[in-house]
Amino acid sequence: QQTVDPVEPRIAIIGAGISGTSAAYFLSKTTGLNPKIDIYSKDPVGGRMATVNIHGFDFETGGSILHPRNRYMKQFAEEFGFKQKKGISGKFGLYDGSGFVYSEGDWSVLNVASLLWRYGFSLLKVNTLIGDMLNQFERIYNVQDDGYAFSNVADLLSAMDPSFNLMLERTLEEGLKQMGVSSLFIDELANAIMRVNYGQSTDAHQFVGSVSLAGAETGLWSLRGGNKKVPQALLNASRAHFHEEEVEAIHLNTDGRFSLRFKENDEMPSYDAVILATPVTNDTSSFGFENFPRQFHFPGRYHQTICTMVQGEVNHKTFGFADASSIIDDIFTTNRTLFFNSLARNYPVDMDDGEGDAPSVWKVFSNEPLTKEELNTLFSSINETYVIHWKAYPEYDGTISTGNFTLHPGLYHINAIEFAASAMEMSVIGARNVALLAASHLGVDIQDRKAQSFHIEL
Ligand SMILES: Cc1cc2nc3c(=O)[nH]c(=O)nc-3n(C[C@H](O)[C@H](O)[C@H](O)COP(=O)(O)OP(=O)(O)OC[C@H]3O[C@@H](n4cnc5c(N)ncnc54)[C@H](O)[C@@H]3O)c2cc1C
Numbered sequence: 001q002q003t004v005d006p007v008e009p010r011i012a013i014i015g016a017g018i019s020g021t022s023a024a025y026f027l028s029k030t031t032g033l034n035p036k037i038d039i040y041s042k043d044p045v046g047g048r049m050a051t052v053n054i055h056g057f058d059f060e061t062g063g064s065i066l067h068p069r070n071r072y073m074k075q076f077a078e079e080f081g082f083k084q085k086k087g088i089s090g091k092f093g094l095y096d097g098s099g100f101v102y103s104e105g106d107w108s109v110l111n112v113a114s115l116l117w118r119y120g121f122s123l124l125k126v127n128t129l130i131g132d133m134l135n136q137f138e139r140i141y142n143v144q145d146d147g148y149a150f151s152n153v154a155d156l157l158s159a160m161d162p163s164f165n166l167m168l169e170r171t172l173e174e175g176l177k178q179m180g181v182s183s184l185f186i187d188e189l190a191n192a193i194m195r196v197n198y199g200q201s202t203d204a205h206q207f208v209g210s211v212s213l214a215g216a217e218t219g220l221w222s223l224r225g226g227n228k229k230v231p232q233a234l235l236n237a238s239r240a241h242f243h244e245e246e247v248e249a250i251h252l253n254t255d256g257r258f259s260l261r262f263k264e265n266d267e268m269p270s271y272d273a274v275i276l277a278t279p280v281t282n283d284t285s286s287f288g289f290e291n292f293p294r295q296f297h298f299p300g301r302y303h304q305t306i307c308t309m310v311q312g313e314v315n316h317k318t319f320g321f322a323d324a325s326s327i328i329d330d331i332f333t334t335n336r337t338l339f340f341n342s343l344a345r346n347y348p349v350d351m352d353d354g355e356g357d358a359p360s361v362w363k364v365f366s367n368e369p370l371t372k373e374e375l376n377t378l379f380s381s382i383n384e385t386y387v388i389h390w391k392a393y394p395e396y397d398g399t400i401s402t403g404n405f406t407l408h409p410g411l412y413h414i415n416a417i418e419f420a421a422s423a424m425e426m427s428v429i430g431a432r433n434v435a436l437l438a439a440s441h442l443g444v445d446i447q448d449r450k451a452q453s454f455h456i457e458l
C-alpha cells in the first residue's frame with residue numbers, strides 16, 4: 001500500500017517542454033497540494049519550442065504559431081506579462097512544382113474574391129466547420145475548471161464532443177468530402193496546409209486535419225521574445241527543481257512508489273508520482289519500465305521534419321516572379337512529390353514582423369534534408385543556413401488509436417494527446433488533465449477544489 005505525505009508529495013516530471021512545465025505549474029498552483037517537484041530533461045527547457053540565433057537575431061524553429069482561441073497559452077502570456085508579437089499577413093501562394101495554382105496580389109479585396117472564385121462554397125463550408133469544431137473544443141476549459149480528468153485521450157475528446165473520436169477514424173479528405181467540400185479545395189488548399197503544418201497530407205485523420213486548418217486562420221499569434229519564454233516562466237512559477245539529466249528507467253517499488261534511474265548519475269530518488277512529458281514511441285525516447293505488473297506499448301512513430309533556416313535571397317526565377325521585389329512571403333506547396341513543403345519569410349522574435357532592419361531569413365520545411373542543389377534551386381544567394389532535424393509530431397496515418405494518460409496508478413503520460421493532434425495548446429490541455437489525475441491519486445478531491453481552479457479571463 002502506498003503511503004503519501006498528503007501535504008508535500010514528491011513528484012517527478014520527465015521533460016521540460018511545455019507539457020512538463022505546465023504540468024508542474026498546474027500541480028503547484030491549482031491542486032491545493034504543496035508538492036516537491038523535480039523536473040528532469042536531457043535538453044534545455046522548452047523542448048520543441050526553440051529558437052536559433054542568426055546574426056544576433058533569434059528566430060522560432062519549432063512551435064511557432066498560436067491560435068487566438070488557445071486560451072491556456074493566452075492566459076499564461078497574460079499572467080507572466082509577455083507581449084504578443086505583431087505579425088503581418090504576407091501574401092501567400094500555392095505552388096505545385098511548376099507554377100502557382102493560386103497567388104495573392106496587392107489588393108486584399110481582390111485576393112478574397114479570387115479565393116472565392118477558385119474554391120467557391122467550399123471555403124465557406126470549411127470556415128463554418130472549423131468554427132463549429134473550435135466551439136466544441138473550448139468545452140474542455142470548463143470541464144477542466146470543474147476538476148474533471150480522463151484516464152485516456154478518447155474520453156477527453158468525448159468530453160469536448162462525442163463526435164471527435166469519429167474524426168480520428170476517417171481521413172481529412174474523407175471528412176471534407178462527406179461535408180461536400182470540393183476535390184479542388186482538398187487537393188490544393190487543405191493539402192498545402194497539412195504539408196506546412198504537419199509535413200503530411202489530407203490522408204491524415206480529420207481531427208488533426210481540422211486543427212491544422214484552424215492553424216491557417218487569421219489572428220494567429222506568437223510571443224515577443226520567443227514562445228519558449230512560457231515554459232521557462234512556468235518552471236519558475238511552479239518552483240520545481242530543474243535537473244539536466246537523462247532518465248533511463250522508471251522502477252516500481254514494492255511500496256507502490258517509483259524510483260528513477262539516470263544515464264549519468266548513480267542516485268535513484270523515489271517519488272509518489274511520475275509524469276512522462278515527452279513522446280515515448282520507439283523512435284523518440286527509450287525508457288525502461290521495471291517491475292510493473294504489465295508491459296507498456298507505445299505504438300506509432302514521429303514524423304521527421306527538417307527545418308532549414310536560410311539567410312539569403314529567394315531565387316525569383318525558380319518561382320516565375322518577374323524580379324526579386326515580387327517574391328511573396330509564404331509559398332505553400334500542393335504537390336506530394338515535391339522536395340520541400342513550404343518556404344516562408346521569417347522575422348526575429350524580438351521584433352514585430354516587418355519592423356526594423358532584420359536580416360532576410362527564410363524557413364524551409366521538408367521531410368528530408370535539402371541537398372546543395374535543392375537549396376540552390378530555392379535561393380539565388382545564401383549567406384548562412386541552419387538545419388534542425390525534428391522528430392516533430394506523430395505520423396497521423398490513421399492506423400494508431402489514441403492511448404492512455406494513466407499508465408499505472410501514479411504514473412502518467414501527457415504526450416498521449418499528440419496522437420489526436422500535436423500543438424502547444426494540446427500539450428497544456430494534456431498537462432492539466434494529468435495534473436488533475438495525479439492530484440486525485442495523491443488524495444485530493446479534485447472536483448472539490450473548483451475554488452482553486454485556473455480561471456481564464458476572456
Ligand atoms: C517544427 C515544428 C513546428 C511546430 N509548430 C507548431 C506551431 O506553430 N504551433 C503549435 O501549437 N505547435 C507547433 N508544434 C508542436 C509543438 O511544438 C509541440 O506539440 C510541443 O512543443 C510539444 O511539447 P512537449 O513538452 O510535449 O514535448 P517536448 O517539447 O518535445 O519536450 C519533451 C522534452 O523531454 C525531454 N526528454 C525526452 N526523453 C527524455 C529522457 N529520457 N530523460 C529526460 N528528458 C527527456 C526532451 O529532451 C524534450 O526536451 C511544432 C513542432 C515542431 C517540431
Ligand SMILES: CC(C)=CCC/C(C)=C/CC/C(C)=C/CSC[C@H](N)C(=O)O
Pocket residue numbers: 061062063064065066067070137196197198211212214215344363393422423425426
Ligand atoms: C489546438 C487548436 C485548437 C488550435 C491550434 C492551431 C494551430 C496553431 C495549429 C498549428 C500546428 C502546427 C504543428 C504548426 C506547425 S508549422 C507553423 C508555422 N507555419 C511555422 O512556420 O513554423
